[in-house]
Amino acid sequence: MLAAFVLVVASLVSQTAARYTANWTSLDARPLPSWYDEAKVGVFVHWGVFSVPGFNSEWFWWHWKGLHDQVCVDFMNKNYPPGFTYPEFAPQFHAEFFDPVEWADIFQASGAKYVVLTAKHHEGFTNWGSPNSWNWNSVDTGPHRDLVGDLGEAVRKRSLHYGLYNSLFEWFHPLYLMDKSNGFKTQEFVMRKLLPELYNMVVRYKPELIWSDGDWEAPDTYWNSTQFLAWLYNDSPVKDTIVVNDRWGAGCACKHGGYFNCEDKYTPGKPPPRKWEKCTSVDQVSWGYRRNMKLSDLMTLPNIIGDLVRTVALGGNYLLNVGPTAAGTMPPVFEERLRGVGAWLRVNGEAIYASKPWRIQTETNATVPVWYTSKGATVYAIVTNKPSKTTVQLLGPKTSATTKVTLLGIPKPLSWAPVSPNGGLVVLLPDLPNAPGRAWTLRLDNVQ
Incomplete structure (x- = not known):
């Protein structure tokens, strides 16, 4: 009996001390922390410098200067002086009315169990004082405030899980453009910008979810994704609670990672083989705030509830996006939708939270x-x-x-x-x- 007991203890210690190696076979075998599947409903928040022009979408800079979309070019020519550059929008990102407590109250009233904020979108501007993004972050310019930290504190006081969206690539970062021109055979951007920033963000804010994006132009070997995830799962301060998605390199989506996003607004016809999430936006045209948004562009509350129910019945989580203004206010129509979801969940949440797909969906x-x-x-x-x-x-x-x-x-x-x-x-x-x-x-x- 003593020998059997020793074997059991040794087995438990071995399981506790198990470490993940930097390859997808090992990383994909990590069990998903239970809080995520039980949560079912989250709120996505797209907020950044793109909220200042509030035109076209959060991809405005790329559409204007990358694609030279004539609609965006005409918008700038008509409304801004010659030579105006996108970085000049940053000082106008004041967030003067941003009240993280008010936002957290709205998110809690929505019935969501987790919140995901854009720490950095493809424009590269960080909503916190990143030491690797000098003068292109919310502390050095614009709000002069740690937006990631302030919202995280308010959200966690309401027992909501806090996640951060992070774009791997940055459209116009010179180091990224240099690596890209070299066919991604060099990693100057990854080693000098991306990874130091990611490590710092995790240690500083201890997110429970990292919503990775902007991966598709290069393979995971360029991003050093498996090495980062091995550290995240083995040695980071959130190794036991962290959840990640599947956007870690070209070809990884719907194949590798913690849970599947697959693509924006992913809507499978049957339960996928792995835990998944549907991210969608109240504004069906954009994820970020648009000043020219119309009521007809928005999902109705019945459509949102129907979409949520379908997603959960098929085993997914539902991440519903809103885009605040550059002033830091939540557009009333977004608040109305979120509170409507919460009112429905207060009655019907028993069928949603911690539920499982039935034999018939x-x-x-x-x-x-x-x-x-x-x-x-x-x-x-x-x-x-x-x-x-x-x-x-x-x-x-x-x-x-x-x-x-x-x-x-x-x-x-x-x-x-x-x-x-x-x-x-x-x-x-x-x-x-x-x-x-x-x-x-x-x-x-x-x-x-």
Whole structure:
């Protein structure tokens, strides 16, 4: 018995001390920290110098000077003096009304469990005082404030997980352009700018999620991605809690990393083989703030709720983006959408948080659209459109004599009848209360 005990202890110590090596076989085998799958809902925040022109999208600088998009060229010629350069927008990024506590309150009210802020987008401007981005960061110019740190403190006080978006490449950084012109056979940008900045960011802010992007122009060997991730998983101050996505080099998306993004607004038709996330934006045209945004450009609340439900039913997380203004205010229409999601989750969150995909994810032959989630022995049928009848038919569940059906938000059991001996049930609905997002959840206990 003593020998067996020693073997068990040795095994546990070995597991605890296991280290990941700098290759995808080892890194991809790391279990995803449980908090991420349980969270299900997050808020994405695109904010930076691009919020000042507030035109076209957060890619404005590239569209103007990289692609020479005539729409952007004309916009600048009409509204700014000759010779005006993009860096001259930075001093106008005042963030004078930025109140991180107010933002954190909105994010908490949205029902989100994690928040991801752009620490650095492709323009290279960092929303913190990066020592590797002299005079092109939010402390040296513009707000003269540590935006990453201030929001992180407020978010964490509300027990929300905090993540940071970081672009690997920078459109016009001279070291990156030099490496690019050399066919990425040199790594001056990576060694002198990217990696020192990433290490500093992790040690300083201890994010629980790194949302990597801007990887597609070069392979992961150029970015030194596997070496960085091995350090992140083995020795960093967040090694036990950190979650990362799959954008670490050309060809890595939907193949390597912590969870799959695959592509912006990724919408699979069935559960992927790995944990995944759909990132999408309330403004369907842009991720960053646009001054010429129209109401017709925005996702409606019912569309957001339907998208969220579909994503979670297929095993994904839902990361919903908003773009604050350069002044640091949250556009009221974005706040309204976020609070609407939260109002729906306060009633229906039981079917979302910490849920798992059921054996059937959706029914196409039901009387109304239905998506399923599960939690233990309980199954949730989420109806994403108000039924035109007083009944709803669910063909997937197999009932028993002890089956119980309730509507979340109304504790009284509902009447139901089996469809056939092989399964299915018809539920008699009560007068459905008005629901934010026009979606209701039936809880089914003791079904298979």
